[in-house]
Amino acid sequence: MPRDASTDKPLVELVNITKIYPPDIVALEDVSLRIYKGEILFLTGMSGAGKTTLIKLLFCLETPTRGLIEIAGRDLFRLSPVGIQQMRQKIGVAYQDFRLLDKQTVFQNIAMAMEVTYASAKEIRVRVGELLDLLNLASKRNKPVGELSRGEQQRVALARAAANRPTLLLADEPTGNLDQTTTELVINLFRRLNEEDGSTIVVATHDESIYAKTEHRVVELHNGQLAAHLEQTPRQVELF
């Protein structure tokens, strides 16, 4: 979904965000960033650059030491508990450590995201089936997640993040355990979410292969600071 920065209001706005973990570990320093509605943004950088911290801040899992984060014009850290809960239903997150329930099946893990929004059983069945097909997991539908490979678990985490057709999808190292073929499946999922559902997608990754030839914006973090802010020009790309 192409975006026009001149008319669009940012969906996410970070203003001078600093995050210091005790005693004095600076994870992010004075980061300002706008993410527009319908945009796909790659957040890149080496391990320890602050990508995961930024994702956590966007999802209210951490609070910034200084600065302001607004999502859809609302100060994230002034939201009431109910406000946070409602916001989380609209944001899909694929965590680096997956956060899946090992004893529950693939279907149950993905369905859980829709159950908390009180979606009907039929809606859940259809949507989960669709995602399993998209991510080539249909044959694993009734398998406990604990019995899957890391790569399969990663796709389950992504499917759960995408289940509610989120307004904002945050994916932390989504292809870390995937081969080239399955990486393409994941990229395809992002593209569909972006184009068909208008989801804004933030991908934190150090896997250069998935953003090297992208037409979307790539933002690089280096030692907790915004190192580069590249507006990619549209071009022939392999993945996007």
Add this chain to the structure above:
Amino acid sequence: MQFLTYILCQTGKNLRQTWGAQVMTLLTVTLSVLIFAFFFLIYTNMLRASAQLGDDVRLIVYLDQEVTEQMRPVLETRIRDFGPVEKIVFVSRAEAFARLSAQMGKEKDVLNDLGPDFLPPSLEVYPLKNLNDLSKINQFSDFLQTLPYVTKVQSGLDWLQRFGYFTSLLRIVVLLSGSLLIISMTFIVSYTLRLTVLSRQGELEILRLLGASSAYIRLPLLLEGMLQGVLGSSLGLAALYILYQWIVSRFSGPGFLKLFEFTFFPFELTAAILLAGIVLCTVGSLFSIRRFIRI
């Protein structure tokens, strides 16, 4: 509707995941309700019996000679001057003998050799029904002892007093078993719920991250406590009813239970015990939810 379905599903999931602890909790709640309700049932029956006995209180004043027609109003006036009475019945030797004969029924022949004059004449004094204070009846008894021709005053107060002491003791037992009920139900339900929370810690954390509402997470746990209350109290009361039926059928012949009408709780009281059980279990689950669930 969708909301309710999810809450019920979550509750079912909780119960399945900790079914062992759930069964133990159910048994404890059932037993607590049974113990309390059993003593309470006996207590309420004793209270009713006590009230009946109080209504039947009469003082029998044995005299050493028959009361003449002239003496009757004099005695009556002196008695009524001391305290209000319902009625005073003069029983002559002949009337006493006739009563005894009637009570003996077919065996009245044994009285033939004794003759109609062997029983003493007496006065039966029935205090007013509102005079149910044992000490006042005692005073009345002492006063009657001072009347002319009186040889003995029989009141049956000793027995009533012992009955009163027993009822008081039973009241303490009821209070103790009630306290046991409160402590055991709230504690055990709270503890079991803690197990549920701990066993689902990871899942609850993920639900929070997925944006599950407070109701979505907390209501199933609350419902779990309520269910324990409903099932435990119902089973406890059902067990008590079976026990009650057994007691009634086993001891329905002549004896203690023949003296009083041994009845089960009225519907209102049964419902109140059931409700109390549900409330206590719900309070127990609330304790755990407030303590262990942070949303």
